[in-house]
Amino acid sequence: MKSPVSFVVAALALAWGGAQAQGTIKIGEINSYKAQPAFLEPYKKGMELAVEQVNAAGGVHGKKLQLVTRDDSGNPGDAVRAAEELLAREKVDVLAGSFLSHVGLALTDFAQQKKVFFLAAEPLTDKIVWESGNRYTFRLRPSTYMQVAMLVPEAARLQKKRWAIVYPNYEYGQSAVATFKKLLAAAQPGVEFVTEQAPPLGKIDAGSVVQALADAKPDAIFNVLFAADLAKFVREGNTRGLFQGRGVVSLLSGEPEYLDTLKGETPEGWIVTGYPWYAIQTPEHKAFLDAYQKRFKDYPRAGSIVGFNAIQSIAAGLRKTGGSADTEKLIAAFRGLQVATPFGPITYRAQDHQSTMGAYVGRTALQQGKGVMVDFRYMDGARFQPSDAEVKQLRRAAE
Template structure:
């Protein structure tokens, strides 16, 4: 009997401790493809850690410390939903963040909609996150595929090339990026022709056959959406076979250090890219971030670092504005929310929940065996040139 009473008392004590702990922290459930995409997500995780450290050093948010509860989704939409359910029901997180791949991001967005849980997507780039299929509970930080294509198309048009080929990973992100590029190019240059299309399995590009197929089509220019190991294989094979000789290339993401650095002495010259030239951004906001990041990790930041950092800073700002972690109050607070980021002030648009974070557009250069970005310009995501019209947004989100 005494044992039973002691067990009950202990259970009550443990429950009380758990409640007290929960009351003392704000738990952010983070779901991502850490094992599958380490090049981007290891720096991303460091960026989140820096943000948490800075927020908590100032007393946290609403008098509570921020705590990350991280799960790996194995780059699988089904696993993403499974761990999100575990974070919400068992860990009782206050909100969800994360996803790298667009298909896992869409799965988490649908989960957030069904469960009415606030979800801040840091990285998934498909336009369906915020436009077609966007929902009340999902917000997105990075500029999506339409925005990035819209930033690249003016430079592509200046090339005055008629015959284009495209190569992309054959899943949601790649399909979305190519669709946006084709639409915007045809509007800006009506005589453009797309003469070849290579859609490759994600992470399994057959670089030799892809390169040969593109070369056989004899395009004037190439639009590339490959990234990571697929990009490295494509560049190596393209260099070997002379695919890029006297041929323009426009490429999404290639200027990001996580993808440009591994190319080393194979880095291409003159590609028009979006990216992150951390070594040349001298604004006070970026210099403060760079100094703090290098001081903590003894390493330079990648684009993932900026995304992870800004995502957590956004979550903290939204919670502070809402004065709550309730999902519906967070949704209301995030509409029009302004946040200071390493790229300057950004905001989350009320009409589609997309942030106005922009991107750097420039050209690649092989600088003594290291790929860098040169002649770059920061294009602000708040610029109306890089957004669909309010009318189109309204139509695409009609089911929200």
């Protein structure tokens, strides 16, 4: 015969199990909302839309998703402190987010130290899934390698020999430039890189940078600047005629976050990666666009897609685990996980935890006083990866 205490313990266990089955899965999200609002305000809306859609459909195995966000001020130390607080005080089940590459690397290391699942939604540095990768970290957005690899065939077609390069002097910029040099030199033997300008992030002296590039007399320019640095660079470059008669290949510059800021100053004919939301005609994207505009009375930006896909990815992983947020089960679920997105299906590669989400490549143009992308096509991220053998070598310390 069981004691009264045994009955109490059994009853409590049953009640706890029922609460868990009908409970909430908490996603702790850390990002540079104040430092990078142009991208991250739409990103947050994308996440909110996805959470609402998942929960309206009954959640994941009966569990609702709850988003708990923190601002990292664009600082790795603040990001780690936020992650610690989310785990200790908010008791979140998984971590997600980050925008700037050096912040993403700090959270990647934190995930390994604390053995917690982390989905790096936006930071682009290759190190997150290669040299500094680990079993706890997966990455959604196409990396610097992938996006540069999408641009290099177009750069080679320009048949320009003398290239100048400008980039923000931190991990993302350095990574993008190293890949561009390597891939373009392989695609176009004999190419020369005649000058580099690497201003600190957010602190560009645009006049000096533009003059230094012009003095080198390049045939073409590879640009990696974004946000306020990009706007200052374009304005000064237009004023001084830097772009006239020169090919320009520019990472991210076709995203509406940045074209909206440039407005009528948008240079025409740049080869860019971006997001032409206004002209994508696939059923998946139309469904997303309609839902987003109905919910927010606004059009989506690239950040909106990333935020939406991040939550949908976590939900897909949780469905595969049966609703469990156990770290090891999520890791197993994400390796080879397929997710339906507004860009079509994507897969999280087992070999390096990188998703195959792609990007659009096209040219900039002015239409009705606004910058847009034209002559674009979608590049499937699965096509722009190193070989498995190369990935294995790059990731040799990750597991």
